[in-house]
Structures are given as C-alpha cells and as structure tokens.
Amino acid sequence: xxxxxxxxxxxxxxxxxxxxxxxxxxxxxxxxxxxxxxxxxxxxxxxxxxxxxxxxxxxxxxxxxxxxxxxxxxxxxxxxxxxxxxxxxxxxxxxxxxxxxxxxxxxxxxxxxxxxxxxxxxxxxxxxxxxxxxxxxxxxxxxxxxxxxxxxxxxxxxxxxxxxxxxxxxxxxxxxxxxxxxxxxxxxxxxxxxxxxxxxxxxxxxxxxxxxxxxxxxxxxxxxxxxxxxxxxxxxxxxxxxxxxxxxxxxxxxxxxxxxxxxxxxxxxxxxxxxxxxxxxxxxxxxxxxxxxxxxxxxxxxxxxxxxxxxxxxxxxxxxxxxxxxxxxxxxxxxxxxxxxxxxxxxxxxxxxxxxxxxxxxxxxxxxxxxxxxxxxxxxxxxxxxxxxxxxxxxxxxxxxxxxxxxxxxxxxxxxxxxxxxxxxxxxxxxxxxxxxxxxxx
Ligand SMILES: Nc1ncnc2c1ncn2[C@@H]1O[C@H](COP(=O)(O)OP(=O)(O)OP(=O)(O)O)[C@@H](O)[C@H]1O
Ligand SMILES: [Mg+2]
Numbered sequence: 051x052x053x054x055x056x057x058x059x060x061x062x063x064x065x066x067x068x069x070x071x072x073x074x075x076x077x078x079x080x081x082x083x084x085x086x087x088x089x090x091x092x093x094x095x096x097x098x099x100x101x102x103x104x105x106x107x108x109x110x111x112x113x114x115x116x117x118x119x120x121x122x123x124x125x126x127x128x129x130x131x132x133x134x135x136x137x138x139x140x141x142x143x144x145x146x147x148x149x150x151x152x153x154x155x156x157x158x159x160x161x162x163x164x165x166x167x168x169x170x171x172x173x174x175x176x177x178x179x180x181x182x183x184x185x186x187x188x189x190x191x192x193x194x195x196x197x198x199x200x201x202x203x204x205x206x207x208x209x210x211x212x213x214x215x216x217x218x219x220x221x222x223x224x225x226x227x228x229x230x231x232x233x234x235x236x237x238x239x240x241x242x243x244x245x246x247x248x249x250x251x252x253x254x255x256x257x258x259x260x261x262x263x264x265x266x267x268x269x270x271x272x273x274x275x276x277x278x279x280x281x282x283x284x285x286x287x288x289x290x291x292x293x294x295x296x297x298x299x300x301x302x303x304x305x306x307x308x309x310x311x312x313x314x315x316x317x318x319x320x321x322x323x324x325x326x327x328x329x330x331x332x333x334x335x336x337x338x339x340x341x342x343x344x345x346x347x348x349x350x351x352x353x354x355x356x357x358x359x360x361x362x363x364x365x366x367x368x369x370x371x372x373x374x375x376x377x378x379x380x381x382x383x384x385x386x387x388x389x390x391x392x393x394x395x396x397x398x399x400x401x402x403x404x405x406x407x408x409x410x411x412x413x414x415x416x417x418x419x420x421x422x423x424x425x426x427x428x429x430x431x432x433x434x435x436x437x438x439x440x441x442x443x444x445x446x447x448x449x450x451x452x453x454x455x456x457x458x459x460x461x462x463x464x465x466x467x468x469x470x471x472x473x474x475x476x477x478x479x480x481x482x483x484x485x486x487x488x489x490x491x492x
Contacts, residue, residue, distance in 0.1 A: 283337035344465035349492030374414035382492035401425035
C-alpha cells in the first residue's frame with residue numbers, strides 16, 4: 051500500500067504555491083499598469099516642456115541679428131541636464147540648443163510627435179508653419195529605473211509571504227485537525243477488548259459521519275462477540291450438570307461391572323467424559339477472559355493470591371512447585387483476582403503436565419509484578435513455540451489437552467494491557483520452558 055501523505059503537508063504546499071502564483075500574476079499585471087501610467091506621465095511632462103520652450107525660442111531667434119546662426123543657451127549654473135533640446139529649421143540647421151545637447155541623439159530631420167530611439171524618448175513640435183522645430187530628448191534609463199523599482203516593491207513582499215503562508219497554513223491545519231488527532235489517539239490507545247463507542251465530539255463535519263459509522267460497526271461487532279461468548283459460556287455451563295451426573299453414573303457402572311471388557315469400556319467412557327468436562331471448563335474460562343471486566347476497580351495484592359494458588363497445586367502435586375516472592379510485602383496490580391487465578395492455574399497446570407516429572411517448577415514474582423513460571427523438560431522448537439498461544443494449537447505431546455490453556459492466558463494478558471512471552475529453552479538454561487508475564491502495576 052502506498053504510504054498516505056500528510057494533509058497538513060499537502061495543504062501547506064498547495065496553498066502556498068497557489069498564493070505565490072496568484073501573487074506573481076497580480077504583480078505582473080500591476081507592474082504593466084504602473085509602467086503604462088509612468089510612461090504617460092513622463093510623456094505628458096516631455097510634451098509640456100517642449101510646448102513651453104518653443105514660443106520662447108521662436109521669440110529669441112526672431113530677435114537675433116542673424117537668426118540662422120546656431121546658439122548655445124547659456125546656463126545660470128553648471129549642472130547635468132536631464133532634458134536636452136534642439137531648435138532647428140525645416141532643413142535641419144540648428145538654430146539653438148541646450149548647453150548639454152548632443153545633436154547625434156536626435157532624429158536627422160526634425161519630426162513632430164513622439165519617437166523612441168535605443169536610449170532616448172524624443173518629442174518634436176513645430177511653430178511658424180513648420181519653419182522652426184523643437185525636439186526634446188529624455189534618457190530612457192530614468193523610466194526604466196522607475197519601472198524596476200516598482201517591480202521590486204511589488205515582488206519583495208512575496209519573499210516574506212512564502213514562509214508566512216507555509217507556517218500559517220501548517221499551524222491553521224494543525225489546529226483545525228486537533229479533534230481528528232485526538233480521535234486517532236483515542237482509537238490507538240484502546241485496549242484489545244474495548245468495543246465501547248469512541249467519542250467523536252467536535253470532529254469536523256466531513257469526518258463526523260466516519261466516526262459514527264465506526265461506532266455502528268463497533269456496536270455490531272460487540273453484539274456479535276457477546277452473543278458468541280454468551281453462547282459458549284451458557285452451553286459450557288449447561289453441560290456441567292448433565293456431565294457430572296453422567297460421570298457419576300459411569301463411575302458406578304465401572305465399579306459394579308465384572309472384570310472384563312465391559313469394565314474396560316466403562317473406564318474409557320469415564321476418561322472421555324472427564325476430558326469433556328475439562329474442555330467445557332476451559333471454554334468457560336475462555337468466555338470469561340474474552341468477556342472483559344479483567345481489571346478490578348481496587349488494586350489487588352498479588353502475593354496472597356499467588357501463595358494460595360501455589361499451595362493448592364502443591365497439595366495435589368506432592369510439593370513440586372517452588373515459590374519465590376519479592377522482599378517487599380505487597381505487589382499491587384489492577385488485574386481482577388479471578389482472572390489472575392485463571393491465568394496462574396493454566397500456567398502451573400501446563401508446567402506440571404509438560405515439565406520433567408522429577409524436576410521442580412519455579413514460580414516467581416518480582417516487585418515489578420513480573421510473573422515467571424519455569425519448568426524443565428525438552429526444549430520446544432521456535433517454530434512451534436510461536437503458535438502455542440493460538441486456540442486449539444498443541445505441541446507434540448502424548449499428554450491429552452484441548453490446546454486452550456495458553457490461549458486463555460494470552461486473552462487475559464491482552465485484556466489487562468499486559469505483556470507475555472514464552473521462552474524455550476528457559477532463560478539461562480539449556481532446556482525447559484518459561485512463561486513470563488508482565489502484569490499491570492497499580
Ligand atoms: N510448561 C510447558 N512446557 C512445555 N510445553 C508446554 C508448556 N506449556 C504449554 N506447552 C505446550 O504448549 C501447548 C499448548 O498449551 P495449552 O495450555 O494452550 O494447551 P494444552 O495444555 O495442550 O491444553 P489445555 O491447557 O487446554 O488443557 C501444549 O500442548 C504443550 O505442547
Ligand atoms: Mg494447558
């Protein structure tokens with residue numbers, strides 16, 4: 051599956067790119083308008099100046115003794131001229147020029163109106179029935195500089211806009227998605243057996259229906275699981291009494307039957323019935339483990355519970371179990387005492403059943419509520435070990451069993467948010483089997 055990309059990243063990049071492109075388009079548009087208006091303003095100033103100078107020049111020329119003689123207009127103060135002009139007659143003879151004027155930059159023949167050369171913008175006007183022409187030149191560099199500065203002023207804010215937009219979108223999306231992230235966390239931190247509805251309050255309208263659909267699904271799942279569990283529990287429970295009655299009857303038949311094939315057959319039926327009773331007991335345990343309610347409201351001290359169960363088994367098994375308790379007097383855990391009892395019984399039962407008969411079984415509890423049950427015996431291959439906690443999976447053993455003990459243990463461990471690990475060979479040994487459970491500390 052393709053890794054899903056972050057909405058925050060996509061929106062951040064997309065919006066920033068979009069805003070940048072729009073800004074660039076707007077900048078180009080604004081710049082073109084500004085350039086047009088600037089040209090208009092400069093042109094009108096150029097025209098105005100020519101129209102002002104022309105009548106003065108005509109007056110001056112007509113007052114001269116020799117009007118066709120070219121004349122430089124004297125300056126009051128030396129300065130670099132921004133606008134230069136030439137006054138010429140119709141043949142192009144210069145009659146007057148401003149002191150900085152360079153005749154080479156002007157048109158060869160005087161012309162009226164605006165024209166543009168490589169470096170100058172020119173404007174020409176005439177007087178006295180086109181016998182006197184004035185041409186005025188303005189360097190284009192000035193206009194270009196103004197246009198450049200306008201463009202820069204429009205573009206500069208973009209430099210700040212990009213990071214602000216990225217950061218702003220990122221923050222805004224993050225804040226807007228807070229409820230979605232909280233929802234995700236609520237789903238993630240859920241215990242395995244917790245199928246109660248997940249609160250989708252304050253979720254955005256686009257996602258709220260999804261949360262509702264998930265809750266519907268959870269509800270249907272919960273109902274299906276509940277009916278499955280109650281069926282298992284009820285049938286196991288209902289089987290108990292008839293099984294016990296039949297077992298009693300068959301025991302009597304076994305005792306009363308004469309030596310011979312009938313007695314052997316009665317013994318076989320008795321064994322089969324015992325197996326059946328054990329299976330129904332395990333099924334009830336599994337139903338309880340899956341039914342939830344594995345955590346108790348008040349923390350329980352595990353030490354007396356552990357000591358009690360070990361005592362019980364020691365009395366039955368000829369004191370093979372060695373119990374090792376932590377130095378401190380109490381180890382409080384949130385696990386339900388009944389669930390702890392079921393877990394422990396299954397582990398000890400296995401150790402007694404599958405461990406080497408002449409070796410002791412070590413049961414220990416640490417201050418950190420770490421429970422270990424270790425027995426001797428041949429090591430179990432890793433490939434088999436991995437699957438032992440699945441339902442109805444058994445190792446290669448002659449001893450009868452239903453393959454539910456470790457599945458029940460695992461279900462309880464998951465239901466209390468704890469951890470369990472199987473080791474074979476046992477830690478620090480060359481053989482044996484070890485089950486390690488990290489129970490929830492209160
Ligand atoms: N302490 C142990 N030492 C060696 N093998 C074990 C030990 N505990 C479990 N096993 C192996 O794991 C298998 C599964 O154990 P589990 O308790 O789930 O089922 P079971 O003991 O066969 O049947 P049930 O417990 O339902 O009566 C067992 O068949 C056995 O092969
Ligand atoms: Mg077992």
